Amino acid sequence: MELFDNHKSLYRTAFLLFVILTVFVAIIPAMNNQRNNTPLPDAPALSPAAVKGKALFVSNGCVACHTQQVRNVDMDKKWGSRPSIAADYADNHRTDFWRNTATLMGTERTGPDLTDIGTRQPGEDWHLTHLFNPRIVAPASVMPAYPWLFTEKKEAAKNDVVVKIPDEYKEEGTVIVATLQALQLVAYLKELKQVKLPDGTEIPAFLYAKQPSAANVANGTAAGAPDGRLYTLIIVRAVISRTEKD
């Protein structure tokens, strides 16, 4: 076949096919999504300290273990009061000349989701102690400790933020003081709160049904996977919620 024996036409064809598909599944949807979204009216911008805190969050690779997305599935209910929507991420822009946008949605939940951590854990003390060594507040945690965000001093100065650390985690007779960086990171974590939707907006439901309970299965009454009807329902409701949002 002529096409296959001519390297120019062969490679051009493959290249074009790939580029066209790319345009349709990546470029156009991405463009569309970023053009047709604005932040929610009540969404506050991050404070300057929190912006720096976010940079620290990025540079330490926290996103490897912490997601920032509440999916519209039942099990995600505990991570927020409503599913995340595209508008929640609309205010993320390119970080700077060197670095890309960071929506920090994440792909792995080795640690808890942080979409609404500011509501769940409003206390600065807790965050600082937790960052110094997570095992102080959660003995089973496998999160890394961040002692380099703190300094060990003989005596705290006047404006120092002293962190409550049990004696076995520090040398005797010293105090642990949070650095500016630690405070910025905590400022960012405290500002991670789900924004209320404007009045009158229907809150998108958590769509996906719970798995059948063990008792039902034992009785043989539960349908295992969600049936076709449920799928249809999910898709219809998703479409409705989308059109309302747009």
Added chain:
Amino acid sequence: MRVLPVLLTAVPLPLFATPRGRAFFSTDSIDGLLFILLSLVTILLVVAIALKVRTEMMRAKNTARRPVFDTTKFNEYISALSSKSIDAYLTLKKRKQQKNNGALKGMLLILMAGGVYSLPAGAQQIDAKPSALLQETGIIITLILLLIPIVAGVILMAVKVSGLIRRRTRERNLEEATVFADYLTNPDDPVIEQALEQRKQALAYHLHNKELAGEAAAEDARGLVGNINLHTGLSVVAQKQRARQRPAVDPALSKLVMWYLGCAAFWLLFGTTVGEYVGIKFVSPDVDHLSWLSFGRLRPVHTNAVFWGWASLGMLGLGYYVVPRVSNVPLASLKQGRWSLILINAAVILGSVSLMAGINNGGGEYREYIWPVQLLFGIGLVITLYNFINTIAVRTTKEIYISNWYIVAALMFALVISVVAYVPWWQDGLGETIVQGYYMHQGVGMWFMLFTLGIVYYFLPQQLNKPIYSYSLGILAFWAQILFYTLIGTHHFVFSAIPWWLQTVAIVGSVGMVIPVAAGTTNFIMTFRNGWYKIASSYTLPFFLVGIIFYFTGSLQGTAEAFRSTNLIWHFTDFTVAHSHLTMYGIISFFLWAGIYAVVPRLSGKEAPQITVGAHFWLALIGLLFYTIPLMYGSTLKGIMWMQEKPFIDSVIMMAPYWLWRAIGGSLMWLSHLFFAYNLYKMILGDDTTDVKGAAIERLNQSYSEIESTL
């Protein structure tokens, strides 16, 4: 043969009925899938029991004392026997032995049947708890995929063990025969002695096998005899075929390829050392408190180093060999090849350092290097692409061999995705996430997978010494891969805030991937057709075989994971980590090793010790299974716990043993890389002290040219 009926009776009959009126073997039919699963488990069990029984037999035989003959009784017998009776006696004894064997076989069958019959009870026990899980098509498919290689491995092992037993039995028989012969030659009665002497002489008469060949040593004028094993007896490892001498490759090209592969091996060692350390941190999070070594920073160092350092350089190194070879022309520019190598190495060095220093691009996986760093990598690829196309453009073959389709396409597509992902003027808000899904998955499927397939299409037929089974299947897989793979990126963000239709397209595309994967696997497996026996005598083919098995199971596992129902359980858990290791390690790395072990001896004329190649293979394979299977199991439990809305920390505590297993498996893998590095060192530098012949010829050449120059 007798196992089959046992198997059939063991399966509960109602399974064959399809009460809901659906096809038995559709993905819809849970019963059908469960049946396959059950059969696989049954086979596994049967083989395992058989193996156990046979091993016991072998041990019993080995530990049994040497047969002691009652001399007086024996003499009595002998004196009463004529030479005819000896024969009769011998045959009788032989028959008796056979009878004993038969009894054993019967016992074996009973044992197996017992095992099979006890299975349904066991299966039900397992069933009781996660039965909701076993209703999930995706999970069952995954379990089946998982079991396929295990079953294959166990069967292979069973075959090997029975072979060993047979050999051992033969040896024992020989021993007994010797003892018996001794007795026959020293009886007390002179008459019988004479009779037996005659008989012995008659029996002992045989040709001395040199009537035709003569006494002189054989002359092999056509070089037909090779691979002669002079060491008899029980060897530690099987002797494999040595690499064949082939026409010499341009030394400069050889050097370039070996530099690529050497750098790749370095990044493999570096990257997996980091990975191993990161894995340890799951078990012991306080192992260090240095910012440069904290988990969040090291994780991308590991992934990027093995991606862009190990796998990419390894592929490119093999590509630099394959592309000119199948075009039948020399490489267009060696200098450009060197530049490409330098740039890519520079990118990985700078990238690793900057990630450890806390400079990254914003957290998208495999997009952690900031653009100036990734730009170096990109320029390296542009140079290579230009070089390859220039090489192919002047090819002396009419057609473009399929390897060059895959390799050049992979380079083009990798550049496209890098440009899309790194161009700085867009990607606000969710635009970033959509592009991230696209980038990360195309990186895997369009760069690593396509390129590696191109390499396999060259090396697999070459190592089997036969053409690829079907060129057309390769072409089908090529276009189908582009068509479907491009769509599937966003299946990493199912249920998230990105458009629902895009998620659905990704899921549909993931299912479509069955086509290229099935086509590719069929093509490779069928290329093996009539050549399976070669695996036993080759040290490269096992790597190919493992790669092919994981190409099928690993890729289809991706499909199974993409469904919404399975996503619900597995998304966000360590299942994804296990999957990416099954694919990037099980497929890509094993194929690369296969190619490296095939090509480097040809370039350097030196081979690695076969025992360390074997150590590399088995440690890597066993390590990978130790790594992935516990992780998949644990993360499934984790997903269920999340769905049951247990406290989050409970799922962390629950994972501890599985993370420990992951660290153990990771350690084995890492150890295998040490062997690989050693092998590569042996193949590239080695010690040439043994090569007396080559040195002698060289000296002769030298003295000859000296004589010529003086004339």
